[in-house]
Structures are given as structure tokens and as C-alpha cells.
Amino acid sequence: MSYSPDPSNHPTKSHIFQTPQQRNLPILSSMEEDYNRLKELKAFDETKAGVQGLVESGLTKLPRIFLRPKDDFDHVDPSETTTIPAIPVIDLTDARACAVEAVRDASETLGFFRVTEHGIPREVLDGVLEGVRRFHEQPREVRAEHYTRDPTRKVRYLSNFDLYQSRWTNWRDTLFCAMAPEPPSADELPVACRDILMEYSKHVGRLGNTLIELLAEALGLDSNHLIDLDCAKGHILLSHYYPACPESDLTLGSTKHTDPDFLTVLLQDNISALQVYHQNRWVDVPPIPGALVVNIGDLLQLISNGKLKSVEHRVLVNPDCSRVSVACFFTMHLHSSENERLYGPIKELLSDENPPIYRATTAKEYQSYHLLKGLDGTFALDRYRL
Numbered sequence: 001m002s003y004s005p006d007p008s009n010h011p012t013k014s015h016i017f018q019t020p021q022q023r024n025l026p027i028l029s030s031m032e033e034d035y036n037r038l039k040e041l042k043a044f045d046e047t048k049a050g051v052q053g054l055v056e057s058g059l060t061k062l063p064r065i066f067l068r069p070k071d072d073f074d075h076v077d078p079s080e081t082t083t084i085p086a087i088p089v090i091d092l093t094d095a096r097a098c099a100v101e102a103v104r105d106a107s108e109t110l111g112f113f114r115v116t117e118h119g120i121p122r123e124v125l126d127g128v129l130e131g132v133r134r135f136h137e138q139p140r141e142v143r144a145e146h147y148t149r150d151p152t153r154k155v156r157y158l159s160n161f162d163l164y165q166s167r168w169t170n171w172r173d174t175l176f177c178a179m180a181p182e183p184p185s186a187d188e189l190p191v192a193c194r195d196i197l198m199e200y201s202k203h204v205g206r207l208g209n210t211l212i213e214l215l216a217e218a219l220g221l222d223s224n225h226l227i228d229l230d231c232a233k234g235h236i237l238l239s240h241y242y243p244a245c246p247e248s249d250l251t252l253g254s255t256k257h258t259d260p261d262f263l264t265v266l267l268q269d270n271i272s273a274l275q276v277y278h279q280n281r282w283v284d285v286p287p288i289p290g291a292l293v294v295n296i297g298d299l300l301q302l303i304s305n306g307k308l309k310s311v312e313h314r315v316l317v318n319p320d321c322s323r324v325s326v327a328c329f330f331t332m333h334l335h336s337s338e339n340e341r342l343y344g345p346i347k348e349l350l351s352d353e354n355p356p357i358y359r360a361t362t363a364k365e366y367q368s369y370h371l372l373k374g375l376d377g378t379f380a381l382d383r384y385r386l
């Protein structure tokens with residue numbers, strides 16, 4: 001099925017902040033508007049070819065579903081005098097005490113850091129990025145075989161997990177693979193990247209354990225404490241593809257959000273597009289060849305009783321080139337049988353001066369809520385505040 005957005009729906013760039021009256025468009029009731037949007041979303045979804053499918057069909061203007069509404073633009077005050085911090089780089093072969101301190105500093109403030117000397121060979125990192133690109137750039141009918149929104153499936157290719165909930169659509173397609181603790185069978189994984197995803201999963205799983213141990217020590221706990229809570233037991237690989245975007249200033253690759261997991265390890269190619277929100281500023285996270293980006297997820301913020309910070313981030317798109325990234329979410333698959341464990345603030349971290357600020361939840365409940373809510377710019381963890 002081909003997708004042809006209604007060109008009359010497409011405002012020119014200078015028009016996006018205008019009302020329908022100013023734009024000379026028929027004034028629709030909100031129900032009619034919603035209906036048209038739903039129709040366009042369905043037509044897009046049914047192509048099973050993602051945003052890349054639109055680009056392949058030669059699209060030069062953004063369909064209306066991708067337009068970022070005016071009220072989504074963040075207030076960033078250019079006159080602010082705070083210096084923009086660089087995202088720290090931590091060498092994991094440094095002395096343990098130095099690494100723990102650096103991890104603590106970064107996790108309590110920016111919520112993001114980068115790691116080098118992490119033990120994953122460069123050929124594996126390059127191989128994953130190539131494999132993921134191969135998947136997203138192969139003939140559309142081959143990748144369409146994997147396209148599904150069935151949340152029980154361990155492997156699924158789709159564009160925008162929250163396509164039907166969000167106010168606007170991100171310029172991004174994703175191959176979702178729940179790899180641990182129960183990996184999918186080899187034939188569920190797409191041929192284009194099967195072997196390399198399985199190999200990367202083993203390496204990144206080990207790195208996740210190391211990082212979770214460092215974070216436990218950073219919290220002043222025994223190094224096994226978070227491992228024993230199964231924080232690094234499960235992981236999901238989200239292999240993203242951000243096609244080159246003809247009108248890159250009218251949309252985003254990802255709306256600002258925090259991650260609904262314990263921890264994320266992100267492999268990005270050489271295009272700088274990821275930004276972290278810090279003190280009313282967007283801070284770039286430029287790629288360093290061979291390094292990985294690490295960020296604290298909502299569930300670690302919850303169990304550390306707010307000490308470790310899950311910080312908002314977003315992804316820009318590029319007019320000239322596509323970008324590939326692979327986010328490894330340390331958490332259980334929503335439909336894993338091991339997803340019922342209750343997580344609340346860790347008792348050893350609490351005191352009279354530091355009472356619990358969050359109520360306990362299961363990873364399953366938290367992820368279901370995140371899935372339902374979608375990337376709407378609000379902080380899911382606020383719902384769990386006491």
C-alpha cells in the first residue's frame with residue numbers, strides 16, 4: 001500500500017505556528033482533526049515500511065503527522081550564564097575508586113556519562129551499527145515481514161512505539177529485540193543483523209553488570225546489591241534508524257523523554273544528534289569513536305530514592321544523512337515471567353533525614369504505564385511520588 005499524505009494538510013514552514021484560520025484551512029472540530037490524523041497514522045502504519053519507506057518513496061515535504069506543535073518547543077534562555085557542561089568520559093580501566101567517584105558525580109547530576117576501555121571490541125561495535133543499517137536499508141518488503149505492534153513478541157520492527165497515543169510522530173524507525181534473560185530464537189531475529197546482535201548482546205550484558213556494580217558502590221552499597229535485585233538481568237536492544245529528513249527543523253528523531261529502565265547503554269554512530277536537558281539547556285552528547293553513552297533510567301532513580309538522576313534527553317534529525325543508534329535498556333521484557341518483582345527505594349539508603357519519596361512498583365507495571373502514556377513530554381516517575 002502506498003502512502004500519500006494530503007498535500008493540502010502540509011503547511012509551509014512559516015505557517016506551522018499559525019491557526020487554521022490564519023492558514024486559510026477549513027476549521028475542523030477537534031474530533032474531525034483527530035479523525036483525519038488517525039486515518040493518516042493508519043495509512044502510514046499499514047505501509048509497514050516506516051519513516052524510511054516515506055523517504056524511499058521520494059517524499060520532500062513532511063506529512064502533517066510529523067509536525068512538532070509549537071507548544072512543544074522548550075524554553076531555552078540563551079542569556080543564561082551557566083556554563084554548558086561536557087558529558088564526562090570515564091575510562092573503565094581506571095582505579096576502582098576513581099571510576100566509582102566519576103560514576104557517582106555524573107549520575108547524581110547529569111544522569112549521563114560516556115565510557116571508554118569498556119571491553120567491547122571495536123569490530124563488534126562497528127559490526128552492530130553496520131548490521132542495523134543493513135536491516136533498515138534492505139528492500140522494504142523484507143523488513144516489513146518483521147513489522148508488528150504485538151507487545152508479546154520479543155522481536156518487532158515498528159515506527160514510533162506510541163504512534164497512536166502521541167500528539168505527533170517522531171522521525172524514527174526501531175527494531176526492538178528483547179535479548180535477555182530469555183533470548184528470542186535465532187530465526188526470530190532478522191537475517192540482516194542476527195549474528196551481530198546476538199554477539200553484541202553478550203558483550204553489552206557483561207558491561208551492564210560491571211556498570212551496575214559500579215553504581216551500587218557509588219550509592220555506598222555492597223557491589224552486588226543491585227545485581228541481586230536483578231537490575232542487570234534482562235536487556236532489550238532498541239536498534240534505531242533516523243532517516244535523513246527533508247525538513248529537519250520541523251520535527252525530531254525523538255521527543256524529550258526519560259528511559260523507563262534501570263540503565264541504558266547507547267551505541268551511536270558518528271552523527272551528533274543526542275541532547276541531554278540540563279539546567280534549562282540542551283547539552284550535546286557528541287559521539288566519541290569507540291565510546292559508549294550510559295544513562296540512568298527511571299527505575300534506578302526510584303530505587304535510589306532520587307539520588308541517581310534519570311534525565312530527559314531528545315534526538316535531533318539531520319537534513320543530509322541518516323543516523324543509526326542502538327540503545328540497550330537494562331530491564332525485563334514487559335511479558336517476561338520474571339517481571340513481577342516489587343521495586344521501591346532501597347532500605348539501606350533511607351533514614352529519618354531521607355524518607356522514601358517514591359512508592360514501590362513492578363517493572364511490568366511501570367513499563368505498561370510508560371507504554372500507555374507514550375512520549376508525551378511528561379515524567380512518568382512523578383506518578384510514583386509519595
Ligand SMILES: O=C(O)CCC(=O)C(=O)O
Nearest residue numbers: 238240259274315325327
Ligand atoms: O538514538 C539516540 O541517541 C537515543 C535513543 C534513546 O534515547 C532511546 O532509545 O531511549
Ligand SMILES: [Fe+2]
Nearest residue numbers: 257258259313
Ligand atoms: Fe532514551
